[in-house]
Amino acid sequence: MREIKRVLVADDSDTVTTVLVTALELEGYEVETAVNGLEAYEKGLTGDYDLVILDQLMPGLLGLEVIDRWREEGCQISTIMLSGVDDDRTVVGSFESGAVDFIRKPFRIPELLARVRQRVQG
Amino acid sequence: MNGMTIGVIAVAVVLIVDVVLLLGLVTMKTVNRRRAQSYKLRRAGYVATLSRRLASSAAADPIEARAAADDAFLDAVIDLRNIVTGHEIETLAGIVDGLGLARRQEARLRSRFPLGRRLRAAVSLAEIGDETTATVLIEHLSDREPEIRIQCARGLGRIQHTAAIDAILERFDVEEPWVRARFADTMVGFGAKATWPLVAYIRVNLRPRDNEGVVEAIRVLGVIGDREVGPTLSGVLRVASDPEVRIAAIEALGVVGGPLAIKPLKATFRSTDWRLRAKSATSLAQIGDPSVNSLLARGLEDANWWVRRNSAAALAALPGGADLLLDAVGSDDLFARDAAGEALADCGALAGAREREEAGLTNAEDRVLLAHMTGQVLA
Numbered sequence: 001m002r003e004i005k006r007v008l009v010a011d012d013s014d015t016v017t018t019v020l021v022t023a024l025e026l027e028g029y030e031v032e033t034a035v036n037g038l039e040a041y042e043k044g045l046t047g048d049y050d051l052v053i054l055d056q057l058m059p060g061l062l063g064l065e066v067i068d069r070w071r072e073e074g075c076q077i078s079t080i081m082l083s084g085v086d087d088d089r090t091v092v093g094s095f096e097s098g099a100v101d102f103i104r105k106p107f108r109i110p111e112l113l114a115r116v117r118q119r120v121q122g
Numbered sequence: 123m124n125g126m127t128i129g130v131i132a133v134a135v136v137l138i139v140d141v142v143l144l145l146g147l148v149t150m151k152t153v154n155r156r157r158a159q160s161y162k163l164r165r166a167g168y169v170a171t172l173s174r175r176l177a178s179s180a181a182a183d184p185i186e187a188r189a190a191a192d193d194a195f196l197d198a199v200i201d202l203r204n205i206v207t208g209h210e211i212e213t214l215a216g217i218v219d220g221l222g223l224a225r226r227q228e229a230r231l232r233s234r235f236p237l238g239r240r241l242r243a244a245v246s247l248a249e250i251g252d253e254t255t256a257t258v259l260i261e262h263l264s265d266r267e268p269e270i271r272i273q274c275a276r277g278l279g280r281i282q283h284t285a286a287i288d289a290i291l292e293r294f295d296v297e298e299p300w301v302r303a304r305f306a307d308t309m310v311g312f313g314a315k316a317t318w319p320l321v322a323y324i325r326v327n328l329r330p331r332d333n334e335g336v337v338e339a340i341r342v343l344g345v346i347g348d349r350e351v352g353p354t355l356s357g358v359l360r361v362a363s364d365p366e367v368r369i370a371a372i373e374a375l376g377v378v379g380g381p382l383a384i385k386p387l388k389a390t391f392r393s394t395d396w397r398l399r400a401k402s403a404t405s406l407a408q409i410g411d412p413s414v415n416s417l418l419a420r421g422l423e424d425a426n427w428w429v430r431r432n433s434a435a436a437l438a439a440l441p442g443g444a445d446l447l448l449d450a451v452g453s454d455d456l457f458a459r460d461a462a463g464e465a466l467a468d469c470g471a472l473a474g475a476r477e478r479e480e481a482g483l484t485n486a487e488d489r490v491l492l493a494h495m496t497g498q499v500l501a
Contacts, residue, residue, distance in 0.1 A: 015201040015205055018166065019173045019205060022177050026174065106205050106207040107205070108207055
């Protein structure tokens, strides 16, 4: 079993990605990034990640579509959805697609890290 | 010098000028591209530094004082403010305060030119400003540049500076319509805190005509939706002669609702102005009291198409109203029949009748409705 946990951060915003990567690396995670839904989908299939933090609104593929495609490929990845849109359809749709958690933007960094810890270690 | 020589010299001069202009253009483009790249790199660096600061109190990367003069740093702070929340916002506010970012932007806003810088300062203050910047934002609500006025109002709304409500309202009467509309958005953001200043504004400024500011204020009251303003709006309907004001009051009453709103709306439904009758029908439906059904049924026979249409739509939305629409479909009045049929189609009653027809379960009302929609005459 790997010592260092691997996390994929998929978001089309440079700023969100930088914040997440910085916070996660300071916590000791190995972090990779994807800038659109298609790249996230492809990296998810091949990357052996312990967790994916996936933005809902991305160019190429939406976050929910990425999860659906992974599922169709038989790829089970623990995923936290991240979105500025928190209507019922998005939140419920995320859990129904198989996301393990949902985080609203704007977010609190310690809370996000606590959720990541829980999912990676649990 | 003969003519040919002059021609050659002229061509050479033109070519040289062209080359110089082309070189100038290429140089400018290169400089701008490098500037943009440099800005992007600096901004990314600042985001990373600030992220470390936000993620861990132990990671105390120094932020150089010169960052305060860099637009890339300001943009990084603004971006981060929109991504994080909670204690992180306080940390960012501390950094903004420590570097004197807001003061610097205030100075830029107060300068006479260039416009681009002043506008950028107003946008920045709207994003990072706090109570201490309220004074300068209020001062510039009357700036010569409309976009700066809008940004200042937005900033005051964001920091919820209640004392600015009256200052923004004072501008309602003098602003161009699009600026006034943006000011109105800001007022909506203040919520119930703006209710009574708006009421006072309406009472003081209501005139026989040219009531653009009052109309906007009434619309804002409608969007805020505070029920306490029902009597004020009813009062406006009683005393105002300007139809634009009366229409705005009718629309707002429909949103604010309550039993006290029904009486004045019934009165305006009988107005000689068709616009008031049409709006009243919609507002009565929004309140949702079926005691007005019979009155609205009379609207189906109104001389004006909009009144008939809105009355029918109102009846379709009210409990028991569909029965009156079905009665109208079977009536002798062609216009009432059309309005009622359209409303029944819109509310799904027609689709229901068709489903029952396919299942062989039609009732008498279904048959009347289906016959009307297919243009048949029932025996």
